[in-house]
Amino acid sequence: MNIRRSLRASAALLVLCLVPLTGAAGDKPPITLDAAAIDTLFDDTMARYGLPGLAVGVVVDGEVVYQRTAGELRAGEGEAITSRSLFKVASNTKAMTTALLARLVDRGLLAWDDPVVKHLPAFRMHDPWVTREIQVRDLLIHNSGLGPGAGDLMLWPEPNHFTREDVVAGLAHLKPLHSFRSRYAYDNTLYIVAGEVAAAAGGASYEELMEREVFAPLGMSRCEAGAFDRDAVGDVAQPHRRVGGRNLVYREDGATVDTVPMAAAGGVRCSLDDMLVWTRMWLQPGQHGVVDGRPWLSDARRRELWTLHTPMPLGSRMRDWDGSRFYGYGYGWRLNDAHGRLKVSHTGTLSGMYSALTLLPELDAGFVMMTNGSGDGARTVLVQALSDLLVRPGGARPVAWYADVLQRERDEAPPARRAPDTSAREAVSTGDPAIPTGVYRDPWFGDVRLCAHERGVEFASAKSPTLTGLLMRLDDRVFVDWFDDSIGTDAWVEFKVDDGRPRMTMAKVDPEADFSYDFEDLAFERVAPCP
Template identity: 55%
Template sequence: MKHSCSLPAFAIALALAACASHPPASANAQRPAPGAPQFDAIFQDVMTRYRLPGLALGVIQDGKVVYTRAAGEVVAGSGQKIDNDTLFKIASNSKAMTSGVLARLVDAGKLQWDDPVTKYLPQFKMHDPWVTQNMQVRDLLIHNSGLREGAGDLMLWPEPNLFTRADIISGLQHLKPQRSFRSGYDYDNLMYVVAGEVAASAAGISYEELVQRELFAPLGMTRCQVGEWNLEQVGNVAQPHMRQGDGNTVIRKDDPIVPVITSAAAGGIRCSLNDMLTWMRMWLNPGLKSASGVPWLSSTQRDALWSAQMPMPISKRQRAWDGSRFNAYGYGWRISDVDGVLRVAHTGTLAGMFSAVNLLPEKNSGFVFLINGDGSDARAVLNSLLAKQLTAPEKGQPVAWYADQLEAERASVPAQNRAPDTSTRVPVSASFKQQGIYRDPWFGEVSLCARGDTVDFVAAKSPGLHGRLMQVGERVLVDWYDDSVDAEAWLTFAPVGGSTTLTMNKVDPDADFSYDYEDLAFTRVRACP
């Protein structure tokens, strides 16, 4: 049965009315554009408190860019300053670009939102044949597949890996749903990869070519990159960082040739602050016009993208900080309210890269910021505090207040929801009985084999998932060699018939959902070489 909860943005607005000792981070900052001094203070406080390697921020009011500022370095300690043209990974803010390109194809009559996915990808299969036949293009964008949150994300991250988009389409049939199709919201990246391939099929060119042709070129977003590109030729590219002690260390540094990545449609586009501001001003323009004055999208399709398609839960923090009374997902955008003002927004998260885009259409205003470090808390603070400055500045609190609230929130997490103490860990011995080659139907093979005095976990198609097996009491976990892979996994073995099965789950229950170990189901297929 088809489930839809679609409410146009203007109707949402009517409903709301009825509801009646560190060095200064600015030492190498690009000179701020003229703007309200409160933005400078917020920028500086967040940069300093969270010791960010780099931050770029832009604010739009009444359709005009009133403030920009960039500070920090593309690589910590390099001396190469971040500016308004520095490229950042925008992560899941790519989703709105994917849905926008699809909307352009709808405007052009090349596809319809209610077309079956199999019309464009005959090889597409879900676990349930009925879902396969009834999955529409629109369903790919609203997180209603029934799969577990982040299901199959281990085919996307950690990067680089050897999974292709064909692997993802093939692997979907092996991912078992946790709820009925269209019955609820669970964030899903794989469906956006499929959506990108649907768009490519409808257009007759690759996803990367399509984004260049339909988005970057007409809007004049000259710095944005997707697909393969030369790092030195493009230049000025922020690298991701993780915190180590009091400093920031580069992780997953780009190769000289940045390759095409499987996750592009879900989270693989890179853009500069200036280009993101161009993107936002188009959305806030009543005629949806590009810099050249030509409409980029019809108002009908903007209404479709900004319609509430799937209800989302409202967190305690959203209610307390933002005064939110509704929360939903549209096509590539989150639709909610801040102090009674409509917000159309999204965030982006990748290892060492955090971002947020906020549009306040009723105010003709918005903001964007890009971070190239461990910026989870910094993003939470900036997202609420900047929105407050544009909706109800008299209700705003200082950065320290928001930061202290986050600390208190963490301290209140029940013990059973925290990572357990695993400090007694010791390497398993080379005689570990469960050694062997194991296979999962969508993730492929992993080896658990002795290497010298230890036993290593090695994923054949995901080189970043390489670690050492450790004994913690009666349990076994895998400790990844790459520190940027920051979610260890418990391993559970069980005899089934004449073989052995292996399942995995997160050691830290609060680890990022994209480490979807719980979706893996391995069977031992042969002995170690």
């Protein structure tokens, strides 16, 4: 294990008097940051969750007061993670995309209330009225009426053969679950549209604009939004999953890391050093957000990005842990109150990569964490502990306390929220009359083949080849057992005949699986016999 630390002071105990952005210094008591206590949180999180690597940085008063990395780029191979190592920041990309759009708004190249079709005339939603009315701002605040993660199967699992054009075109076929602008439901696909709006207004590709407008002027020299040569860039963390108590690399980068369709929603990679530059810029724009003597982003745009535009459900854990009374989404940021202080944050999740950025602007403090392992629980625990360290009157609790709460929540989940036991499954036979084999087509996902395989009936997606597996019967239901066991959930399959044509629908076997496995949005029709 390699550990790198940089502390503003050599003493283990750092007493930091944090002053809010508004108000007098006496408005709050001093906050004590104990570097050794952060080390304990770091070490205990690594140990509790068996992470292959972890990077953490804390900023206070515009200075990096804690920075540490541990673990390996690839578990077992000895190449240490450093503060320059690239991680997938996943959905923390969204704040970068909205900042890019804000730069274009500042230049008068677009407006938040522009109709999307003003910039992308061919853009369509399922409802023609929504197509006409949806504005640039609506692409950013998860109020489209689509279900959570609608269309995400065009993005994940990677690699796949979908293009950015496929994703944008597919939105016309995704049926809404709710009325437009009526409620919050997280989506990624509309952020891809937002990236294309930026490209149309800015006169260059999304990737070029990110480099020109965000990374270069701010000095985020190790961030990558587009294709790059893995070995030339170097120091690139690889994703891992936990199998049998070991961390195994999976979905490893090739020699050339290609541009991905979901770049604007979650495709950026950055180092810890770069994410701390990003953090300092947001906390102290007057000092760290000035480029060539001018504000990188106007105050008006900053306020808009951090304005609550869509209310979000406020769960009991947030009420208990943060004492929160409100929760909502801005432009690429989540907003809530934590023990009376504004918290501006986001997380990022991709297979084998987890990140988080939390800002406490009234305290001029924030922190970043990134891991290249299966770190959902680890992220929740460490982020909460670091937040509590800064704002909770009693400070942070031990890692075990937070982890045990999460474990109890899982153990006490009602049966309806648990994945069923599928160990008694049996392969569907090729002659099963209840299974109408053939080629099936969904208007946004494309073709899949349900055809004879040496072990039964195979489900094989044309554009997402990772989604290949065997049909299995469990009691009176049928599901797909994927060959790639890293896929987060198997999928139920149901058939019916309508107007003489077989149709197929799907659903997650594990009801608590990531919403990006949006099998429920698929509606297949049989279009041909098996070849």
